[in-house]
Amino acid sequence: MADIVKMLGVVFDNDSGSGYSSGEVVSGHVLMELSAPTRIKALKLYATGFGRVCWMDGSGSQSSGALSIFQLRNLSQCSEEREYLRLSETLLEATGDDGLILEAGRHEIPFELELPQRPLVSSFSGKHGSVHYSVKAVLQRPQYHDLHVCRELLIISHVDVNSPELVCPVSESNEKMVGCWIFASGPVSLNVKIERMGYSKGEAIPIYAEVENCSSRLAMPKAEIYQIQTYKTRGKTVTHKQVVASVRGSHVPSGCSVTWNGKTLKIPPVSPSVLNSDILKVEYCLAVIVQVPGARKLKVELPVVIGTTPYSGFGSRSLGVISGFSTGWLPLTLPDTPEAPPSYADVVAEEELEQRRPVVSPPQWTDVPERQLDGWAFPYIQEFRFQPPPVYSEVDPNPVDGRSVFSV
Known part of the structure; x- marks a missing residue:
């Protein structure tokens, strides 16, 4: 005979996908539809959150083809787990031995769960680990197995890009000689500066760069945003790096220089930086790369923090960035008189x-x-x-x- 519990679900009041953060109240209701009167023992709600990392470490983990028996024997699993959240609430509970009888039809049982004030690690899913939160409703009935339904809970740990350490300009320079010994064709230099370190998704990063090509070859500059995932467990670390956005510049002929006067690179809808976990980190960097045919590429990397609070600075600081960067850039505006x-x-x-x-x-x-x-x-x-x-x-x-x- 079909179960008389036709439906069991969890619905959040804030169902827009914006997520919850520390100290906020997760509210909603448990939906239950019964085809006949039902006796229950309790209806309970659990909110949990865990961070987990796992990867295979050993000589075979770096191999690209089929693994030999010797390589398989040398593989070892590196894993670690952290608990970030555990809350519970009893929504319905029988007071006597007879249990609590619910009538047939649709039932909506409201709930409220207050998240702790301490910082929570943002939800994230990566190559070798994840941070996952969920809300689970459990229906307990006499002489029946418990029924449960689980709903993912999105947690956002807010990162304010207006903090003093994230609004300062960042600059870096690099130079390399193309060729070697008697075959050297000349140096290629690269100077890069951005007006601040903190940005939020959807913003465009103005890039101020100067490429000077004194070699005899053609130079091709481009800019990329990298997401760097770092996983740690038992003294071992593994890193996964991937490109999330890129933009190309114009070719730089031999003996010429090119200036990027605020070339923009838009940040895609990526996860915010995760910096408050001891087993998993998510960081970002802006890389400006100059590729020279037949030579190693020239690269400059600047750290970038992707936050959740939009930048609220007044006016543009681009002019100050330009004027203090290079004499070949636009000069400061002269007074009218x-x-x-x-x-x-x-x-x-x-x-x-x-x-x-x-x-x-x-x-x-x-x-x-x-x-x-x-x-x-x-x-x-x-x-x-x-x-x-x-x-x-x-x-x-x-x-x-x-x-x-x-x-x-």
């Missing part, structure tokens, strides 16, 4: 001028060589050294075409 220079009296006192004024004697053409620096011409040079500058005027005394311009 130039300021007059200080008067000569403010710079050199009259007593000092008279004291320093040299005594000029007539030149003796026969005594001093014509081009000797400390000869007869040197006093004339010293004489003009402390003379006042030309009179400054904001109106040209000799205007061109009837227009007045600034003059000195």
Whole structure:
């Protein structure tokens, strides 16, 4: 005979997929549909969260083909587990030996689970491990096996990209010689800077870079965002690195240079950085790569933190980044009206001028060589050294075409 429990499910009030974080209340209700009156012992709710890492370590783990018997014997499993959450709540419970009778039909039993205030590790699923949270409803009935239904719970550990350590500019440079010995064709240099370290998904990272190609070959620059997954257990570590976004630049011919004045690379919808777990980390970096045919690629990597709180800075800091990076970049904006220079009296006192004024004697053409620096011409040079500058005027005394311009 078919079971009289036709449906059992868990529904969250916040079902938009935005997830929950530490200190928030997970609310919802358990749905239950019965085809006939049913006697139950209890309806309980459990919220759990675990972090697990696992990979095979040994000589055979690095092999790409079929494994030999010797390699299989040398394989060992590296695994570790951490518990991050355990909550429970009893929604319905029988008070006597007769149990609790639920009528046929649809039942909605509300629930509320308050997450702990301590930081929780964000939900994540990677190559060698994961962090997984779930809410499970368990229906207990006399003389029947327990029925249960499980629903994944998305946990987000908020990372504020506005924290002081994440809003500072980051820069790096590198250089390499293309070729070697007598076959060397010249160096290729790369300077890269970004205006801050912290970004959120969906943002575009402005990249300021300068590639100088002094080699005899063609250079091809590009930028990539890497996701770096690090798994640790029992003193062993394994890392998985993958590209999540990339953008290409224009080719740099031999003897030329190219400047990226804020070339943008958009961050895809990836998981935020996971930095608060001792067995699993998720980090990101921005790599600018220059590929040269027939030579090792030139690379610069800058750390990037993907957060959950959008950047709230006012205005753009790009101009400051550019001006402090390289003399070949765009200069700072000049003021609209130039300021007059200080008067000569403010710079050199009259007593000092008279004291320093040299005594000029007539030149003796026969005594001093014509081009000797400390000869007869040197006093004339010293004489003009402390003379006042030309009179400054904001109106040209000799205007061109009837227009007045600034003059000195």
